[in-house]
Amino acid sequence: MSTVYDCAExxxxxxxxxxxxxxxxxxxxxxxxxxxxxxxxxxxFDSAAVASLLAAKGRxxxxxxxxxxxxxxxxxxxxxxxxxxxxxxxxxxxxxxLSIVVxxxxxxxxxxxxxxxxxxxxxxxxxxxxxLLQEVGPLAVSSANISGRPAAxxxxxxxxxxxxxxxxxxxxxxxxxxxxSTIVDLTGDQPRILRAGAVPTEAVAEVLGTxxxxxxxxxxx
Numbered sequence: 096m097s098t099v100y101d102c103a104e105x106x107x108x109x110x111x112x113x114x115x116x117x118x119x120x121x122x123x124x125x126x127x128x129x130x131x132x133x134x135x136x137x138x139x140f141d142s143a144a145v146a147s148l149l150a151a152k153g154r155x156x157x158x159x160x161x162x163x164x165x166x167x168x169x170x171x172x173x174x175x176x177x178x179x180x181x182x183x184x185x186x187x188x189x190x191x192x193l194s195i196v197v198x199x200x201x202x203x204x205x206x207x208x209x210x211x212x213x214x215x216x217x218x219x220x221x222x223x224x225x226x227l228l229q230e231v232g233p234l235a236v237s238s239a240n241i242s243g244r245p246a247a248x249x250x251x252x253x254x255x256x257x258x259x260x261x262x263x264x265x266x267x268x269x270x271x272x273x274x275x276s277t278i279v280d281l282t283g284d285q286p287r288i289l290r291a292g293a294v295p296t297e298a299v300a301e302v303l304g305t306x307x308x309x310x311x312x313x314x315x316x
Contacts, residue, residue, distance in 0.1 A: 128267025134236040142206040159208030161215040165228030190220035192293025248273040
C-alpha cells in the first residue's frame with residue numbers, strides 16, 4: 096500500500112515528510128520531487144535499500160545511483176578531495192541542475208553500484224527535497240521510472256511506473272524543468288561533460304574558464 100502526500104497543503108506536507116523520513120530510515124523507498132525530474136530515493140548508506148532501488152527500476156549495478164545532498168558542506172565528508180573546480184561549480188550552480196562526479200572518500204561505508212571509487216553528487220533546488228535531505232542526510236536518488244522508460248515529471252507518472260513498490264510518494268507539483276541534470280566529470284585531468292542537461296554547457300565552461308568544445312570532447316553522451 097502506498098500513500099501520496101500533497102506537499103502544497105501544509106498539514107499533508109508535514110505528514111508526508113515525517114512518513115518519508117520514517118520510511119527511508121527503515122530501509123524503504125520514497126518518491127520525491129526535485130527541480131529536474133521526480134526521484135526514487137533510498138538511504139545512501141543502506142546498501143540493501145539501494146539494491147531495492149536498482150531492482151525497482153530494473154537497473155543493474157553497472158549504472159551506479161547518484162547521491163543528493165541538502166547543503167554545500169555535506170560533500171566535505173563524502174569526497175576524497177574537493178578540487179577548486181568543484182567548489183567553483185557548487186558556488187555557481189547549487190542548489191540546481193548540475194551534478195558533479197568526484198572521487199569518493201575511501202572510508203565511506205556505502206554501496207551505490209559499480210562506481211569504481213567515484214560518486215555523482217547534486218544539491219536540488221526544490222524546497223520539499225531540501226527539507227527531506229536536511230532531515231535524513233544524503234540520499235541515493237535516481238529518476239523515478241522503470242529503466243528505459245521516460246523519467247517522471249510528476250507524481251502520477253512516477254506512481255504509474257513504480258506502483259506499490261514505493262510506500263511514500265511526495266507530490267511537489269509538476270517538475271519545474273522536467274530535464275535531467277547536466278553531469279560534469281571532475282575525476283580526470285580535465286573536466287568533461289558526460290551529459291548535457293538543465294545547465295547549459297556554455298555556462299559550465301564560463302565558470303571553469305574553458306570552452307564548451309574542451310568540455311565536450313569525444314566523451315560526452
